Amino acid sequence: MTATLPATTPPAGAGTGAASRPAAHRAPRQPGRARRVLLDTPRKLWALLLGLLALSVAWGVIGGLVANQHAAAADSLASVNARLTFDSRHMYQSIADADATITAAFLASPTPPLRLLQRYEKDLATAHDNLSELQSAEGNPAMGPALASLGAGLSAYSGYVAEATAEYADDHPLTGGSFLQVASEEAHLTLLPAANDVFTKENAQLNAASGQATGYPTIIGLLILAVVTGIALYLAQRWLYRRTNRVFSPGLALASVVLFGSVVWLLAAFSGARSDLDRGIGHGSAPAQNLALASIGVQQIRGDSVLNVISRSGNASFSDDFAKTRKNVDTWLSEAASAQDTGQGSNGAALVAAAQRDTTAWYTANSRVYSLGMSGNYAGERALVVGSVPGNTVTGYNALEGDLSAALKADQDVFSSAVASGADALDPLTGGIAAASLLMVLGCGWAITRRLAEYR
Numbered sequence: 462m463t464a465t466l467p468a469t470t471p472p473a474g475a476g477t478g479a480a481s482r483p484a485a486h487r488a489p490r491q492p493g494r495a496r497r498v499l500l501d502t503p504r505k506l507w508a509l510l511l512g513l514l515a516l517s518v519a520w521g522v523i524g525g526l527v528a529n530q531h532a533a534a535a536d537s538l539a540s541v542n543a544r545l546t547f548d549s550r551h552m553y554q555s556i557a558d559a560d561a562t563i564t565a566a567f568l569a570s571p572t573p574p575l576r577l578l579q580r581y582e583k584d585l586a587t588a589h590d591n592l593s594e595l596q597s598a599e600g601n602p603a604m605g606p607a608l609a610s611l612g613a614g615l616s617a618y619s620g621y622v623a624e625a626t627a628e629y630a631d632d633h634p635l636t637g638g639s640f641l642q643v644a645s646e647e648a649h650l651t652l653l654p655a656a657n658d659v660f661t662k663e664n665a666q667l668n669a670a671s672g673q674a675t676g677y678p679t680i681i682g683l684l685i686l687a688v689v690t691g692i693a694l695y696l697a698q699r700w701l702y703r704r705t706n707r708v709f710s711p712g713l714a715l716a717s718v719v720l721f722g723s724v725v726w727l728l729a730a731f732s733g734a735r736s737d738l739d740r741g742i743g744h745g746s747a748p749a750q751n752l753a754l755a756s757i758g759v760q761q762i763r764g765d766s767v768l769n770v771i772s773r774s775g776n777a778s779f780s781d782d783f784a785k786t787r788k789n790v791d792t793w794l795s796e797a798a799s800a801q802d803t804g805q806g807s808n809g810a811a812l813v814a815a816a817q818r819d820t821t822a823w824y825t826a827n828s829r830v831y832s833l834g835m836s837g838n839y840a841g842e843r844a845l846v847v848g849s850v851p852g853n854t855v856t857g858y859n860a861l862e863g864d865l866s867a868a869l870k871a872d873q874d875v876f877s878s879a880v881a882s883g884a885d886a887l888d889p890l891t892g893g894i895a896a897a898s899l900l901m902v903l904g905c906g907w908a909i910t911r912r913l914a915e916y917r
Contacts, residue, residue, distance in 0.1 A: 502704065503913055509697055510909035514902055516690040517716065520723075521898020523686060527679045528727070528890035534674035535734060535884035538741075542663075542670045543880060545598060546746070547873070549663040550753045552591035552611075553656040557760035558862075559584035560648040563622055564767040565855075567629055567641055569847040581622075588615060595659065604662055610655040618647045645768055653757075664750055671742050674883070675735040680727075687724045691717065694905075705912060712908025716901040723897035730886045737883030744802035745876025748809065749869055751797035755816070756865040758790040763858050766830050770843050780831040787824055794820070797868070802875045809875065812868035816861055823857030830854060 559581050566577035592615065596608050621644035628640050694717045698710050762783055769779040794817050801810035826845060829852065833842040844850045 506909055506913050509700070510905065510913075513693060513697060513713075513716070513905040513909070516686075516693055517898055517901035517905055520686060520690055520720065520901065521895050524683055524723070524727070524894035524898070525891050527683045528887065528894055530679065531674050531676075531731070531734070532884065532887040532891060534670050535738065535880070535887050538667065538670040538674055538738065539877075539880040539884045541598070542667045543746075543876065545595060546660075546663045546667045548591040548594045549656070549660040550750070552588050552595070553653070553660045554753060554756055554760070555584040555588040555591065556615075556648060556652045556656050557757045557764070559588065560645055560652075561760045561764040561767065564641060564645055564764055564771070565847055567625065568767055568770060568843070573629075585615070585619060595663075604659055607655045607658040607662075610651060611659070614647060614651040614655065618644055618652060621647060639771070642768065642771055645764060649761075649764075653761075660753070664746070667746060668742065671738055674887070675731075675738050680731055683727070684724070687720060691720055694720065697905075697908075701908075701912065705915075710908045712904040712906070712911070714904075716904035716908075719897050719900045719904065723894055726893060727890060730890050734883040734886040737879045737886065740802070741876045741879030741883065744800055745872050745874075745879060748797040748800040748813075749872040749876065751793040751800070752813070752865055752869045752872065755790045755793040755797065756862065756869070758786050758793065759858065759861050759865065762786050762790075762827060763854070766827055766846050766854060769831070769834055770839065770846050780835070783827055783831060787827075790820065791817075797872075801872075807871060807875060809868050809871035812864055812871060816864035816868060819857060819860045819864060823854065823861060826852050826854045826857055 562577055562584065563581040566573035566581065569577070592608065592611055595604075596612070621640050625640035625644060694713055698713045698717075701710055701713070765779045765782055765786075794813060798810065798813045798817065801807070801813060803810060830842055830845050833839075833845065845853050847853075847855065849855070
């Protein structure tokens with residue numbers, strides 16, 4: 462038989478106690494959990510506050526550094542780089558014009574015209590002044606050799622010209638091997654290549670400064686920080702709404718509006734500055750560089766024609782150089798014409814077009830010069846180069862130089878105006894972003910500390 466245990470009857474009231482026991486055990490947990498929530502929420506609020514403050518300060522610090530970097534590059538572009546580029550270009554042109562002017566002056570008459578001598582002296586003084594500016598301000602060691610070569614070369618060149626002056630005063634004829642030809646060779650073989658080297662490197666630095674002022678990478682990084690900060694502000698407001706049932710947090714809303722406004726200002730200022738700086742480089746500096754090269758090419762053609770008369774060699778070397786330089790001048794003028802600013806008030810395009818028209822007759826006159834030289838007609842060649850006979854090269858040269866100088870000034874004005882406008886757009890950004898960061902810090906602090914006060 463199987464033993465069975467007797468059934469037991471629970472005591473009266475036991476069922477009620479057993480049924481209520483789980484509830485009795487659960488009840489004490491509710492106050493403990495509430496206390497933990499009350500203790501945990503302030504810690505989360507403090508963490509939230511510190512995180513928002515860190516992002517707000519980061520926006521001010523990083524944003525200020527980025528804005529300052531772009532503004533400093535734009536300011537440098539407008540002042541230092543633009544001035545040094547102008548000095549190098551002006552020095553290059555002055556050396557080329559000095560050589561063309563002095564050789565023509567000695568060839569024109571036993572008593573060189575005073576205006577040509579004064580022009581030569583002015584060109585030489587300008588070249589020395591520009592060189593001094595470049596040497597005192599230059600921070601690129603790569604330019605040291607070229608600047609040193611220019612300093613020594615200018616002294617040697619002026620010495621050769623002084624020897625040529627004494628030689629000419631003693632009635633020595635200007636022929637091949639004279640001091641004047643040696644001076645011109647010094648200009649063409651030493652001075653002009655060194656000046657071109659400095660000119661090219663200064664333009665490269667100008668373009669590099671423009672790239673620093675308008676580059677995207679740092680701006681993109683700053684925008685990523687702004688997006689992260691904006692998301693953090695949104696999530697903070699959402700969390701506060703769920704924990705406190707407050708639909709609106711004025712402090713966090715203020716921080717969000719300030720962040721959005723500063724981002725919009727940053728983008729607007731950067732876009733405007735980039736547009737201005739690109740215009741300054743593309744429609745000011747770039748065509749001015751081509752016009753400077755064209756002007757130097759014109760001066761080289763002029764100087765070569767004078768030297769050809771002096772040397773009386775009758776060979777085709779100067780004629781070949783003329784054909785090559787002529788093509789280069791046409792290319793530079795064409796590129797300058799296509800890059801001219803077409804805005805109201807700019808007459809650069811008309812001046813370049815005038816220079817292009819003037820080259821036609823001047824090229825024809827120079828071709829006749831070399832034809833006469835090749836045929837041994839040195840008197841006719843000399844008359845066309847330094848005389849006032851119909852179809853001479855002097856008239857066309859002066860007209861061309863006038864057009865190119867005026868066009869250069871017009872492009873320089875476009876560059877200066879555009880770059881100054883771009884720099885002005887970027888300059889206030891650093892202080893503006895710092896002020897925005899401070900307002901964000903105050904807004905976040907106001908919003909979170911008010912909630913913290915409720916737990917005291």
